[in-house]
Amino acid sequence: MAKEIYWEDVEAGNEVTPLPKIPTTQMLVKWAGASGDFNPAHYEDAFANSQGLERAYVHGQLKRAWLCQLMTDWIGKQGMLKTLSCQFRAVDWPRRMKTMEEPQEGDTWWCKGTVTKKYIEGDEHFVDCDIWVENAKGEKTTPGKATVVLPFKGLS
């Protein structure tokens, strides 16, 4: 995790520290178990086919969970994630497994964000961000927005 950031340190246009992710078929099974989403379209290629998709694809809610991690990693221990929204615009395909532990060679996805606005409301110090999951072609498959509260150093 990154070091603590303060509201004063952040300006519109700043980058949120990017977070790399490699979805694998194994990860999707783990996610199915942990989340309770047992839609077979995420682990059975034939079923995904019947839904008009090429093969089993990454759960939208897993990508949403990554975006939550993007923000909680960035804001550190003192920050608070207040709102997060995202849209699942395009599907992403997991890497297949090479061994019990290792995925095959392939793409890496990046969770990214930029600061759009900072402001004070009441006694809380807010920062708004555009966030997204980006595939290896640089396409934003999962765009969204997040609002956080950051700690404030105050006048000294």
Added chain:
Amino acid sequence: MAAIEELKKFIDKTDEPYIMEVEKGAIKRYAEAIGDPNPIYHDEEYARTSKHGTIISPPGFFGWPVKSRPHLSGVRKELLEAIMKAGYKRLLDGGSEFDFLLPVRAGDTLAASGRIADVYEREGKAGKLMFAVTETTYINQNGDRVANVRSTLVCS
């Protein structure tokens, strides 16, 4: 399609609250599935020294169908069955919006109340799409609202 009128009848239908305990083990498995190594989700020693004093859940611990119920039931299930019956073949998670109001601690008991917020049709690039929006409110054992989640199901 006349079917949309049938589906619109679900708007504003609500569920009986579903009660669930936020278990330490479930938090740990959830964080592992995402690939989030933050110790606040699994290390009790570390968590004791944090501002929360205990293990908390990742902010994205909510969603539909994730966690609101172990299996789909109530109005969501009825709506889903009606959607299938109406002939929609392809169902995709269109996205979610989360408000995080208070941290969720391991051992908390949450009551999740679901509501069908909206059902509507819109013309998309590939023809007519139907959107079903559900809302879930989570309240903890102290009667405090901890999160609101809005999820959109896209059907064609």
